[in-house]
Amino acid sequence: MDYDIDRLLPTEQISLAEPPAKKDDAISFLLDLVVENDRVDDRERALEALRERERETTTGVGKGIAIPHAQTGAVSEPSVAFCRSEAGLDFDSMDEQPAHLIFEILVPEGGSDDHLEILSSLSRSLMHDDVREGLYDAESPEEVQGVLREAIS
Amino acid sequence: MTERVVEVVPEAGLHARPASKFVQTANEYDCEVQVVAPDGEGNQEGEPVDASSMLGVTSLGVGHGERVKVIADGENAVDALDALEEVLSTPEAGDEDSENGEESGGDGPDGEG
Secondary structure (H helix, E strand, O other), rough: OOOOHHHOHHHHHEEEOOOOOOHHHHHHHHHHHHHHHOEEEHHHHHHHHHHHHHHHHHOOEEEEEEOOEOOOOOOOOOOOEEEEEEEEOOOOOOOOOEEEEEEEEEEEEOOOHHHHHHHHHHHHHOOHHHHHHHHHHHOOOHHHHHHHHHHOO | OEEEEEEEEOOOOOHHHHHHHHHHHHHHOOOOOEOOEEEEEEEEOOOEOOOHEEEEEEEHHHOOOOOOEEEEOOOOOOHHHHHHHHHHOOOOOOOOOOHHHHHHHHOOOOOOO
């Protein structure tokens, strides 16, 4: 599957500012990047879908990464938001490490497995040390896109 | 070193709760455990990932009904495989095609199948 990073993760949905310190607030914060970019019809519904998934089990996948995600009718196209935390967020990750790189994935409802494909492609690229380092070092949303464009293929 | 090919039964596939159970179980053993996902034709050809890493397991993108190869090497490798097979073969409560009817005593809505 080919991803158009500019479409999936536009610069408007990338924040390099420190996100709120609490997991739930950070999830809302990322959702709001997508809301402000006019891609969410029903903010509450999307937020509930994200929280529901989080209640099932944490999306903190370790190595400093968290990938909250949901499939919801509140969005009409697959969208990813990204933020980076210097301080690190407690995401209840299994490796007990704080999350520094947080990706939030929202995909429309429907038969496709888009969200799982995006989730696995993203996870696969984030396993590489140089990709994570590139994201830590990025100084602009464009640089974040650049790292991911190269990593996800 | 010992290995086993196992079908992923839970509806969620190797994601969410089943994935975290799988990773937790792998972490309970001292042996090294790796998982390989199938390719498009169902052959076990992918790059093995560390079964004790949630990031690694998530990267496989394994869905319900797909088969993975689990490889264990070291102390209690066979026990580890048994435990991991159990996780992968057990439907979750609420899965529609749960085949454990005799255990869950029919608290489903209509007990179909």
